[in-house]
Amino acid sequence: MSDRLPPLTALRAFEAAARHMSFAGAAGELNVTPAALSFQIKSLEEHLGHPLFRRLNRAVELTEAGRALLPGATEGFGALAQAWRAARRVADTKTLTVTAGPAFTAKWLAPRLFGFAQAHPGIELRFSATLRLLDFDRDEIDVAIRFGKGDDEGLFSRTIIDEWMTPMMTPELARKMRTPEDLKSAVLLHQDDTAWLTPPADWGAWFRAAGLGEAPKGGPRFSQADHAVDAALAGGGVVLGRLSLTYGALQDGALVAPFPLALTTDAHYRFVCPEGAESRPQVAAFLDWILEQTAEMADYDPDRPVIDAADVAQ
Amino acid sequence: MSDRLPPLTALRAFEAAARHMSFAGAAGELNVTPAALSFQIKSLEEHLGHPLFRRLNRAVELTEAGRALLPGATEGFGALAQAWRAARRVADTKTLTVTAGPAFTAKWLAPRLFGFAQAHPGIELRFSATLRLLDFDRDEIDVAIRFGKGDDEGLFSRTIIDEWMTPMMTPELARKMRTPEDLKSAVLLHQDDTAWLTPPADWGAWFRAAGLGEAPKGGPRFSQADHAVDAALAGGGVVLGRLSLTYGALQDGALVAPFPLALTTDAHYRFVCPEGAESRPQVAAFLDWILEQTAEMADYDPDRPVIDAADVAQ
């Protein structure tokens, strides 16, 4: 009846047995024989000086002492298992799990991945493309690329792209668009995934910034920005293209941005990871690589006139 | 690099070592040699495939993997230790820990304890007299005697005394108190520990119930009711005595209650324990004994006129 902890393997056997409400089931889970499990429980009961299970004909049920022990035991082993997973993730320098929004994943990360994989053949990348904010610990994420103006308190955070946006279209379509006024009769592609930005950085804001009055209503709406860009690439209309998602298309001429005026906001892409994790080799390598890639983008068209969306907010 | 839990003894060795930031210290805590602890840490690091400590000349420090593992490991073992303590308490049928307020402990429990000890020589009682509400699990309390009108949700609860209160004094003093009006010029003893009751059950309420108008201000105040009773026993004044605290004194004539009118409230003494714990042998024995003792009190002076304090609330 010691006050210290009992043998931990016996305690784990108990936890499994109580969870399964079956010695045989618990034995299966722990990959031991039922006999071994029976001994473990017995030894634990001897330590306690009191039975933990009441043996019925064809089943077992917990005694009150067992009921007192179970919840804390489950909680304890759960915490240990989660801690071990966290340590394994940190110890694992081979894999790097990154989460980013679908648009950024499709239009920025995916096309450049090959380069990273070549530069770091030892690092195995995993992607989790979702708009949902994932929890670093719970979801076992190493790095998140987030868009917005989060404060990232308690996290390591670096702004990686100074985003701006301007009307973009295929070169063919651009031939018909001589002046910004021509946009009033064009098919304008809308993207809803940045609708939560305040001030909004949408067609309305760009039209006001360009002194064109109210933007025309209507035009297809896309829940994700990359789909709007794809539609523009297919010649389906004019998109208010974000530099991050269109840099490649602008480089190879698939899209053009004929009108200089660009909008910007204080919402940017950030590289975010838990404080301290930025020094882990894979994380550092990934950050270095991203900064290298985005430095090139920052040099693109530096003379373009840029207006902050906040200055034309209604 | 298994996904399952590592050897638990090794994990415990790590937790102690990280907490002490010293292998030798941890070895001391676990009553093993430093050599054994060194092996445990090494084995854990092999399981993880990564070091957990960085060995410095004369000290150790945690690697990042170690920092990721430590908090969850501490939490996990903490939960296991607490669960084990809870199980030990339930399994222990020899001791019974009771908490009650100081007044009830002094005036009701303590004088009767000898009887319980005689009837149940195998049960070792422990008392924790405090007005603070203790947590059954955290403070390792089996039974609480609480006064008030708590809802006791999720707990086993029995009202044990239908409390009422009436002016009480020594027989000598009573000779000068022919009618309730005489109380206006008497020394009234006040007790503050039931001041939180709504409606209040104090001298003001009793005077109103007796149709005597406003109670006189002034008179000594006691933070705990048993001290007010002691003052009354010493002939120091008239106390608005609670049946539970004065039953013994009334029985042996040390106090008398010359005026029939009594006040009551819906706040009573309850026997409270965690749901299910009422079937544990010591707990059941204690409840049976208390109910037996209080049944006798309930028979005392059943014809006394009783007014609810709520009916004379201002």
Added chain:
DNA sequence: ATTTCACTTAAGTAGAACTTATCTGAATGT
């Protein structure tokens, strides 16, 4: 230069934990 301190390593050992095999005793099924 010597001592000391904290951890490591080596070799050997006690005992915990596991195995296979057999046993018990009640519910199930015909």
Added chain:
DNA sequence: ACATTCAGATAAGTTCTACTTAAGTGAAAT
């Protein structure tokens, strides 16, 4: 009514974990 089955208990023997003592290492303290 009887054999079957199922869940757990027990026995005996084995493997291997966890521990011990004893010697070793290397940097810091004296």
